[in-house]
Amino acid sequence: MSFFSWYLIILFLVLWIHVIEKCNSLSIDLIHHYSLKSPFYEPNLTHSDMIQRLLLSSRPKRIPFNNTSVDFDLKVIRPVLEPSNSGYLAKINLGTFSGQQPTYKEYHLHFDTGSRMIWLQCEDCAKPGNRCFEQSGVPYPNRRSTSYMPLPCDDHLLCFPGQCIETHCSYTVQYVEGSYSHGILAYETLKFESSHQQRGEMVRVVIGCGHENEMVQFTKEAGIFGMSWGAHSFVNQVTGRSQGRFSYCLPPLTSDGYQQASTILRFGFDTPRVTGLHRLPIREHAGEPTYYVDLQGISINGRRLNIPSAYFARTGPNKGGCIIDTGTSLTFISRPAYNILKQQMMQHLATADSSLQIGRTEGLLNLCYKRNPPFKGYNHLPTVTFHFTGGANLMLQRDIAFVVWDDNRGKENVCMVISPTDEDDVSIIGAQSQANHVFVFNLPAHVLYFGPRICAQNL
Numbered sequence: 001m002s003f004f005s006w007y008l009i010i011l012f013l014v015l016w017i018h019v020i021e022k023c024n025s026l027s028i029d030l031i032h033h034y035s036l037k038s039p040f041y042e043p044n045l046t047h048s049d050m051i052q053r054l055l056l057s058s059r060p061k062r063i064p065f066n067n068t069s070v071d072f073d074l075k076v077i078r079p080v081l082e083p084s085n086s087g088y089l090a091k092i093n094l095g096t097f098s099g100q101q102p103t104y105k106e107y108h109l110h111f112d113t114g115s116r117m118i119w120l121q122c123e124d125c126a127k128p129g130n131r132c133f134e135q136s137g138v139p140y141p142n143r144r145s146t147s148y149m150p151l152p153c154d155d156h157l158l159c160f161p162g163q164c165i166e167t168h169c170s171y172t173v174q175y176v177e178g179s180y181s182h183g184i185l186a187y188e189t190l191k192f193e194s195s196h197q198q199r200g201e202m203v204r205v206v207i208g209c210g211h212e213n214e215m216v217q218f219t220k221e222a223g224i225f226g227m228s229w230g231a232h233s234f235v236n237q238v239t240g241r242s243q244g245r246f247s248y249c250l251p252p253l254t255s256d257g258y259q260q261a262s263t264i265l266r267f268g269f270d271t272p273r274v275t276g277l278h279r280l281p282i283r284e285h286a287g288e289p290t291y292y293v294d295l296q297g298i299s300i301n302g303r304r305l306n307i308p309s310a311y312f313a314r315t316g317p318n319k320g321g322c323i324i325d326t327g328t329s330l331t332f333i334s335r336p337a338y339n340i341l342k343q344q345m346m347q348h349l350a351t352a353d354s355s356l357q358i359g360r361t362e363g364l365l366n367l368c369y370k371r372n373p374p375f376k377g378y379n380h381l382p383t384v385t386f387h388f389t390g391g392a393n394l395m396l397q398r399d400i401a402f403v404v405w406d407d408n409r410g411k412e413n414v415c416m417v418i419s420p421t422d423e424d425d426v427s428i429i430g431a432q433s434q435a436n437h438v439f440v441f442n443l444p445a446h447v448l449y450f451g452p453r454i455c456a457q458n459l
Contacts, residue, residue, distance in 0.1 A: 365416065
């Protein structure tokens with residue numbers, strides 16, 4: 001065979017692999033709630049206002065390990081708090097509506113690696129006896145979509161056995177802080193911009209169409225975009241495109257450039273190469289949707305603290321251990337470990353910057369200071385590093401480990417963006433601590449790769 005023939009064969013194989021990669025990749029916009037691209041953008045919101053909202057709304061959130069039913073008697077519904085929005089939104093184009101342009105409805109869902117499914121409010125939540133929470137726009141008009149198809153009761157692999165509303169499969173998701181959704185499971189068409197093609201991509205997945213809903217921690221979003229373990233998760237419903245792999249790189253929630261903050265959720269062959277990244281096992285526990293990692297210790301400015309690794313050990317279902325979760329904005333670590341971190345941080349800061357004066361707590365942030373002018377910003381603040389099994393280290397630069405803002409009263413506020421959990425709760429590495437790192441999940445291999453990046457560059 002001639003050299004030219006070999007060349008043509010090799011060229012064909014390269015092109016064929018490239019086509020396969022195109023067909024097996026997908027990307028989704030992730031938008032900061034206060035970004036210019038967000039439907040919730042507020043042009044008069046200052047950086048200090050945004051920080052205050054973040055601190056008031058940030059509470060740990062996760063789904064219980066089981067899928068038990070909820071008493072929807074209105075007398076037991078918890079009152080809606082005045083929250084602020086502090087996470088990233090997945091923009092989706094949903095359904096098929098003839099006689100209109102575009103032929104779909106646009107919604108923004110809270111991007112959550114700690115939730116097991118995709119759900120949003122549907123129009124039946126407005127019926128007597130049901131419940132809607134306030135969102136931007138109207139609940140999804142599912143009955144008018146020609147691609148909407150409810151799952152027949154107990155007649156699909158994604159049905160929860162014995163859970164039905166009349167003749168259709170139903171679902172219930174409930175969150176610790178009081179949010180919940182209950183409704184119908186249905187097939188629907190989602191449309192996304194493609195990472196390689198201008199025409200966009202369509203996928204058909206099972207979503208939760210919520211009839212009775214409450215959203216305590218967030219407002220205006222239409223629902224949740226779940227990306228955790230389990231068959232109902234988006235990543236596991238599109239395995240033909242994702243191969244069980246996805247990645248993201250989050251700009252900081254507290255950045256001065258938050259109005260420009262957006263990024264891309266990537267799948268399959270579109271995920272970055274893992275060369276040079278830390279490799280960390282992620283663990284799956286039966287009945288729990290979240291991604292567990294083995295946290296071993298913490299350092300301040302490279303100095304390892306004397307925190308026993310047992311303080312981060314999992315002791316039972318939803319007890320102890322540590323998870324990676326984009327659905328929680330701040331980071332929460334076990335109280336015994338936090339007490340050591342706080343004490344050592346106070347000693348470090350007392351030496352590093354004598355202008356810092358201990359202040360009152362801000363929201364859930366337990367270690368806060370005030371400064372008089374001249375303001376120093378992040379000067380003299382240390383890095384904080386989380387040490388995981390196998391030598392993987394997540395270093396939080398000082399503008400990620402701390403939040404600094406002017407309180408408009410002539411003082412500068414400085415808070416460590418790490419809080420304590422209840423005694424035996426799960427430690428949570430939240431979205432703020434993940435900022436400016438790329439994360440690549442390989443679910444079939446049970447591995448997470450991560451490394452530092454400037455995520456505002458959206459690489």
